[in-house]
Amino acid sequence: GGSKRLVAYVVAQPETDINIDTLRQQLQRSLPDYMVPSAIVPLAALPLTPNGKLDRNALPAPEWQSSAETMVAPRNATEATLAAIWRDVLKREQVGVTDNFFALGGDSLSATRAIARTQKELKLNVPLKAMFEAQTLEALAERLDVLGWANVPQPSSHADAELEEGVI
Structure with a gap:
């Protein structure tokens, strides 16, 4: 490209x-x-x-590997968001949940761009290291979902007291 x-x-x-x-x-x-x-x-x-x-x-041009023959479409909102980001960053027509970012032609610079977009769109603080540790779309989406749940604000102690009393 x-x-x-x-x-x-x-x-x-x-x-x-x-x-x-x-x-x-x-x-x-x-x-x-x-x-x-x-x-x-x-x-x-x-x-x-x-x-x-x-x-x-x-030297032959590299063939960017895609699991197109066994492509699994995104199954939830996080996977769909990541697939759209990866398609845009990697200039690919299709990205499945089992695809590996680096096997599709990603490198550290494109990983940085993908993580920056992911942070912006999902409003999560995602370290670049996550892309290198969870290289498939499915694995990264799973990590981000866990991170998203971990970042959900906990109810205040006042709300907890009202909940216990049945006020809410």
């Missing part, structure tokens, strides 16, 4: 499979957020120029 994103191209040792999700989790534990690639592309070998240098032009 014209935006620049950090992409990792990975070549595994022979007879070794690469688990992209596990690799992403390891990178998130050891790198600052802005250095975690938004896409990880496994390759059999890196393309080389005739001089033996990396041929950057021959």
Whole structure:
């Protein structure tokens, strides 16, 4: 979409499979957020120029993963709000509740934008860290729902006394 994103191209040792999700989790534990690639592309070998240098032009474009074939539509207001935000921030037509923000092409900058919009629209104080800990729309919505309930103002002691007396 014209935006620049950090992409990792990975070549595994022979007879070794690469688990992209596990690799992403390891990178998130050891790198600052802005250095975690938004896409990880496994390759059999890196393309080389005739001089033996990396041929950057021959690297394949990443395929932003979506669970479109098994897309689960938002089931509540929080999921619907997040889906709309993610569609806008990531420039996607569809976002399902099982989609992973980073697998869809998100990075630390777009996560910051998504969290800022989430805070504004849901009127919650959401730390950026939440996006990296709960990467699927479903997991983040669940956290936000819990956070929303935790932020509901408690009735005053005066109202409690009236409730106990049956005044209200």
